[in-house]
Amino acid sequence: MPGAAPDPRTPPYVLTIASSDSGGGAGIQADLKTMTRLGVYGGSVIVAATAQNTRGVEGSHVLPTESIRAQYEAVADDFDIAAVKLGMLATVEAVETVADCLADYDGPVVLDPVMVATSGDRLLDEDAVDAYDALFARATLATPNADEAEALTGVFPDSPAAVSEAADWFFDRGADAVLLKGGHVATDDDTVVDTLVTPTETTTFVNPRIDATATHGSGCTLSSAVAARLARGDNLADAVRHGIEFTRATLAEPADVGEGAGSVNHLVGVGDGWTPDTDAPDGDD
Numbered sequence: 581m582p583g584a585a586p587d588p589r590t591p592p593y594v595l596t597i598a599s600s601d602s603g604g605g606a607g608i609q610a611d612l613k614t615m616t617r618l619g620v621y622g623g624s625v626i627v628a629a630t631a632q633n634t635r636g637v638e639g640s641h642v643l644p645t646e647s648i649r650a651q652y653e654a655v656a657d658d659f660d661i662a663a664v665k666l667g668m669l670a671t672v673e674a675v676e677t678v679a680d681c682l683a684d685y686d687g688p689v690v691l692d693p694v695m696v697a698t699s700g701d702r703l704l705d706e707d708a709v710d711a712y713d714a715l716f717a718r719a720t721l722a723t724p725n726a727d728e729a730e731a732l733t734g735v736f737p738d739s740p741a742a743v744s745e746a747a748d749w750f751f752d753r754g755a756d757a758v759l760l761k762g763g764h765v766a767t768d769d770d771t772v773v774d775t776l777v778t779p780t781e782t783t784t785f786v787n788p789r790i791d792a793t794a795t796h797g798s799g800c801t802l803s804s805a806v807a808a809r810l811a812r813g814d815n816l817a818d819a820v821r822h823g824i825e826f827t828r829a830t831l832a833e834p835a836d837v838g839e840g841a842g843s844v845n846h847l848v849g850v851g852d853g854w855t856p857d858t859d860a861p862d863g864d865d
C-alpha cells in the first residue's frame with residue numbers, strides 16, 4: 581500500500597551514496613538520521629570523509645574509486661535496494677564510478693547535486709560538473725537549490741518561466757523529474773515555493789518561510805526523506821510533500837550545537853528517545 585508504515589522487521593533498504601560530515605549535521609550522517617526517522621533501513625557508500633563542523637569545511641579526503649565501488653558491490657550483493665540517494669560526490673572520478681555502479685540498478689534515484697556547502701565551501705570539483713550528465717540520465721528526481729540550478733543550467737529559477745527553462749535542462753539530460761527548491765529565492769509574501777516539474781506536470785508546494793539560520797543539512801535531509809518515502813511506495817508528488825514537511829520540521833526547531841549557525845534537527849519530535857521498558861520485572865529473565 582502506498583506509503584503504508586513498513587513492518588519494522590522488514591524495512592525497505594535505502595542507500596545513500598554521499599560523503600561524511602564529521603559534525604553530523606549534513607552528508608551521510610543527515611541521510612541516515614533522516615532515513616531512520618522515516619522508517620526505512622539506511623545503508624551508505626562513503627565517497628569522501630570531510631573534516632567539518634557547524635562553522636565550515638576544514639578538509640576533505642576522497643576515497644579511492646576501488647573503495648567506493650567495493651562498498652557499492654558489498655551492499656548491492658546483499659540487500660534489495662528500494663531507493664538510492666546521491667549527495668556529495670566530490671570529484672570527476674567518483675562521479676564516473678558512481679554512474680558506472682548504478683548502470684544495472686533500476687530503482688528510484690534521488691540526486692541532490694551538492695556543489696557548495698551552506699558555509700560557502702566548495703564540495704564538488706569544477707571539472708566534475710560535466711560528468712554529472714551520466715547521473716542526471718539515471719535520476720528519478722534531481723533536487724537542486726536555486727544556486728545549484730543556476731550553476732548547472734545558467735538560469736536562476738525565480739519565475740514560472742525560468743523554472744520551466746531550468747527544468748528543461750534536466751530533461752534534456754534524461755532526468756525524469758526535477759524539484760527546484762525555493763529556499764534561496766526571495767518572495768514578496770515571505771513564502772517558499774518549491775516546484776516539482778515533470779515533462780507533463782508542474783506541482784508547486786507553497787509554505788510560509790521559516791526564518792532559520794541553521795539550515796546546514798537541509799538539502800541532504802530533503803533528498804533522503806524523498807528517497808525514503810519513494811522506497812515506502814509513495815508516488816513522486818506525495819514523497820516530495822512528505823520530504824518537505826519533514827525538512828520543515830527539522831528547520832523549525834534547529835539543533836543548537838556547535839559554535840557556528842547550528843544545523844537542522846533530526847531529533848525533532850523524538851522527546852526522550854527510546855526508553856527501556858520500566859514495567860519489566862527487575863532481574864527476571
Ligand SMILES: Cc1ncc(COP(=O)(O)O)c(N)n1
Binds near residue numbers: 694703797
Ligand atoms: C558531506 C557533506 N554533504 C553535503 C553538504 C551540504 O550541506 P549544506 O549545504 O547544508 O552545508 C555538506 N556540507 N557536507
